[in-house]
Amino acid sequence: MTNNTHDLSQTHQVTNQLHPLENNNLFTQDTALQEAIKREGGHWAHQALSDFGALTGSSENIEWGHLANQFKPTFKTHDRFGHRVDQANFHPSYHQLMNQAIQHGLHASPWTNPGTGAHVARAAKTYMQSQVEAGHGCPITMTFACTPTLLKQANVAKEWLPLVHSTQYDSENKPYFEKAGVTIGMGMTEKQGGSDVRANTTRAHPVGQPGAGELYELIGHKWFLSAPMCDAFLVLAQAPGGLSCFLLPRWRPDGSKNAMHIQQLKDKMGNVSNASSEVEFRGALAWLIGDEGRGVANILEMVALTRFDCMVGSSAGMRQAVSQVIHHCQHRSVFGKPLIQQPLMQNVLADLALESEAAMSLSFRMAKALDHMANDEHEAMIMRLGTAIGKYWICKRTPPHAYEAMECIGGSAVMEDCIMPRLYREAPINAIWEGSGNVQCLDVLRAITKTPKSLEALSAELHAAEGRNPDYDKRLSCISQALKSVDDFEQQGRWLVENLALLFQGSVLIQAGNETVSDMFCATRLRDNNAQMFGAIPKGFNLAQYIQRAAL
Structure with missing residues (x-):
């Protein structure tokens, strides 16, 4: 029996643990x-x-x-x-x-x-x-996202856009004209309507002469207003001429506080660093953007851009999860060898990385469409249909992706000092905000029926990848046939939009030219009877090599 108290205090050595994943270059190592x-x-x-x-x-x-x-x-x-x-x-x-x-x-x-x-x-x-x-x-x-909407009203754009575009951040709660830079929020949702903004009851009364660019006073409420610390908000309200779009500042032009009263901050499961709020307008002053009755049309360009950012944000969440889980498996040994060398874990890691790369690749294809849509009708149509498709699918795939990554890490992934619980709580947010899954599917239906050129553009994009992968070609033929009749589209909307999303991702990856990546994607996402869980990549692929491609 030892009398050395120092020896008694040394219960064990800390081994088989990893160092924090930090001080890496998120661009050059991706x-x-x-x-x-x-x-x-x-x-x-x-x-x-x-x-x-x-x-x-x-x-x-x-x-x-x-x-x-x-x-x-x-x-x-x-x-x-x-x-x-x-x-x-x-x-x-x-x-x-x-x-x-x-x-x-x-x-x-x-x-x-x-x-x-x-x-x-x-x-x-x-x-x-x-x-x-x-x-x-x-x-x-x-x-x-607010710039295209504000540009619809010249006098408002002239005063506000220099502040919106400034690279100076000012968090002070003071009049916009005393600041070197401002941020813009948005308020559309009301208690009784949710996604059905045409059911909004907030009323807008002209202060003087009605019309585009003029001042109105708003009376009503918003069930969700994000983010209440912004300097102004694009909101919808019922004007005499119908549902209309307004820019509502926190402070009036005379320097007095506007009558926008925050009732409470939302207590959210995720996205907790950001404030979301419920507000009441008690005669809040706002400028009409565009004509009365054109509110939905005038704010939709902003909504399209926020939906695009939902794609990018959800793709980023997947990338962070992949980085964390590969890092863990590189430095953690189980049953005598590193996790990253174990075949079953390799399959899961590669599948998670594949989902992440496909999401990012489609998002950046849509960024290209944004760059060219003003002067290229094909790109404008890709943007019109592709945003709804991509927003639906990428945001839907993020929650199961985050969970699977947590399971790979194990018990430490549910500890609050790890980033994984935050990624998991964030994962559903983008799927719900800016139009839920069903809203995106209905938007695809509207695009197909009201803007047939959008489907023609997407079809051209998909057929450009034809002939290079049999799994892709077979699924493309099936969906092309289904698209010849959209009579029962609404009931089958999720099935069709999911397939369009997978084909679009497959097309981007095939045309990128890395056959290992595109063949793996098509084998796991487009082949008949493919498994629904992560970790079912079929034989024949060098999984270790692909995991190394995805590692930081």
Whole structure:
């Protein structure tokens, strides 16, 4: 029996554990992302993206993401003197992330520096920053997406867009005209309507002369208004001429506080670093954007861009999960050898990486469409139909992907000091926000029936990959036949949109030219009787090599 108390205190040695995944370059160590950037026209931004990849992969950025979620936003209705302030307060790390995003143009760079690959380069930065933290991406996305809608009203655009496009972040709750830069939010949803915005009851009354660009006062409510700390919001309300779009500032032009009263912040399961709120308008002043009765049409361009960012954000969540799980399996041994060398685990890891690469590749194909849609009808039609298809499928695949990654890591993946619980809680958000799955399927139906050229464009895109993979060709033939009749489309909408999404992903990967990746995708996603769970890649593929391609 020992009398050495030091020996008694040494119960065990810590072995078979890994170091944190940090201080990696999220661009130069992501082969698939680099290939997508070059393929879709953003190669000129390589150095800037490399610099940004080092920034977002740093331990400092990772800590910002952790703290912004650990300390959720709080809310004050009044200051200590009794004045109404409607103030959402955040941890400093949240503001660091916002400042970084705006300084690097995630909110506006394609509008301020347009050109070939502008949306591709901006999407790449968004993809990397979203891997650090997703919640602050909500106001960044809405600020990015508001420009096409604001441009519909010249007098409003002239006053607001210089502030929207500024690379200076100012978090102070003060009048917009006292700030060097602003952010824009959005409020569409009401209690009684949900996705059915035409059921909105908020009323808009002209202050003086009615019409486009004029001031109205709004009375009503919004069940979801994101994000309440923004400087102004694009909202829908019923004007005398019908449902209309308005820009509603937090502060009136005379410097007084606008009558937009926050009732409470939403208590959400995920996206907790970002504030979402319920509000009431009690005569809140707002400018009419475009004509009365054109509210849905005028805000839809903003919605399309936020849906595109949902694709990018969900793809980023998958990429972060893949990075974490491969890192874990590289450094963790079980049953006498590293997890990454075990055949069954290799199959799961490769399948998770494949899902991630397919999601990212389709997202960046849509970024290319964004870059060219103004001058290319084919790309405009791809954007019209592809956004709804991609938003439906990529966002739907993220929750099971996050869960499977957690299972690969094991018990430590459910600990709150690990990023995986946050990724899991974030995973369903994009599928629900900006139009749920059924809404996206109905949007595909509208596009096919009301804009037949969109289906023609997608068909051309899919047939361009024909003849290079038998699994792809067989599924394409089946879906092409099904599309000849859309009489019962609504009931079968999810089946059809899922197949269109898988074919679109397959087409992008086939045309990218890496047969190993595209053949693996087609064998697991398009072959008859393919398995539904991750980890069922058939024989014949070098899984270890593909996993190495996906590793940081």
